[in-house]
Amino acid sequence: GEDVEQSLFLSVREGDSSVINCTYTDSSSTYLYWYKQEPGAGLQLLTYIFSNMDMKQDQRLTVLLNKKDKHLSLRIADTQTGDSAIYFCAESSDYGGATNKLIFGTGTLLAVQP
Amino acid sequence: NAGVTQTPKFQVLKTGQSMTLQCAQDMNHNSMYWYRQDPGMGLRLIYYSASEGTTDKGEVPNGYNVSRLNKREFSLRLESAAPSQTSVYFCASSVASAYEQYFGPGTRLTVT
Numbered sequence: 682g683e684d685v686e687q688s689l690f691l692s693v694r695e696g697d698s699s700v701i702n703c704t705y706t707d708s709s710s711t712y713l714y715w716y717k718q719e720p721g722a723g724l725q726l727l728t729y730i731f732s733n734m735d736m737k738q739d740q741r742l743t744v745l746l747n748k749k750d751k752h753l754s755l756r757i758a759d760t761q762t763g764d765s766a767i768y769f770c771a772e773s774s775d776y777g778g779a780t781n782k783l784i785f786g787t788g789t790l791l792a793v794q795p
Numbered sequence: 796n797a798g799v800t801q802t803p804k805f806q807v808l809k810t811g812q813s814m815t816l817q818c819a820q821d822m823n824h825n826s827m828y829w830y831r832q833d834p835g836m837g838l839r840l841i842y843y844s845a846s847e848g849t850t851d852k853g854e855v856p857n858g859y860n861v862s863r864l865n866k867r868e869f870s871l872r873l874e875s876a877a878p879s880q881t882s883v884y885f886c887a888s889s890v891a892s893a894y895e896q897y898f899g900p901g902t903r904l905t906v907t
Contacts, residue, residue: 689835723799723885723898724838769837782853783896785830785837 685786687770692792699760701789703753703770710772713746714783715755718767727755727768757791765793797821799899801886807905808876816871816902818886825891827869828853829861831882832901838885844869845891876906 684706693699705713711732716724730737730744730753737744743756757764770786802817820827825846830838840853844863858880860872869888873880883903887896 685837721900723900724887724896725898726895729895782828782840782843783838785839787835787837 685770685772685784687768687786687789689787690790690792692794693760694794695760695762697760699755699757699764699791699793701755701757701768701770701791703755703786705751705753705770705772705784705786707772707784708751712773713744713753714771714773715742715744716769716771716785718769718788720766724769760791760793762793762795765791767791799886799888799897801884801899801902803902804900805903807907808873809907810877812876813872813874814876815873816884816886816904817868818870818899819868820886820888820897821867822888822890822897823866824888824897825866826889827863828887828889828896829859829869829871830885830887831855831880832885833882841871841884876904878906880904881906 687703714729715727717727718724728739728742730746741758745754767788767790769788771783773783799820828843829841832838839855841859842853842861844850847866850861862870883901885901886899889896
């Protein structure tokens with residue numbers, strides 16, 4: 682079945698760039714997403730990329746997609762302490778159907794040191 | 796506009812007890828979902844409902860039942876709770892075929 686994998690932890694200093702990586706197995710993935718979860722809260726969509734794109738930039742966030750290697754990354758420029766959270770990668774191959782079922786990775790805990 | 800709301804926020808059950816987790820959305824979304832989140836395992840889909848009156852199993856449906864009461868509400872029932880069901884439960888909703896799922900704040904359930 683489909684699988685999405687992420688490293689569990691990343692520590693960076695405030696002001697540095699953070700890069701969170703994700704690999705997935707489903708070659709029919711249509712959309713790939715990055716969600717953010719702050720402590721005690723639900724998930725919030727940060728950004729997404731369609732499978733026919735290589736890169737998407739949105740303010741401090743840059744998403745890179747390598748379809749050949751099934752590798753997705755999220756770069757956060759000028760990381761702030763408020764960026765400390767768990768970041769989930771997710772993929773969907775059911776977009777456009779009746780529902781949009783997501784397969785989530787295990788999440789990467791980003792710790793930003795002041 | 797409250798988005799997706801869940802009740803209760805916390806619950807402790809004894810093995811064998813039953814309970815219902817409630818979820819409601821006020822965004823007029825067609826699709827609703829129940830996930831569980833366990834350490835090191837990400838979120839796993841329990842059940843989903845594409846539209847009012849329909850429900851389907853997700854990845855981990857055993858031990859759960861759901862009811863799509865109307866377009867707004869989607870409940871998750873544990874008939875006989877087990878310690879393996881200790882988890883954080885999230886409800887989500889989306890416009891069918893749209894890219895974004897909106898999540899509730901979660902229910903932290905402990906079964907002793």
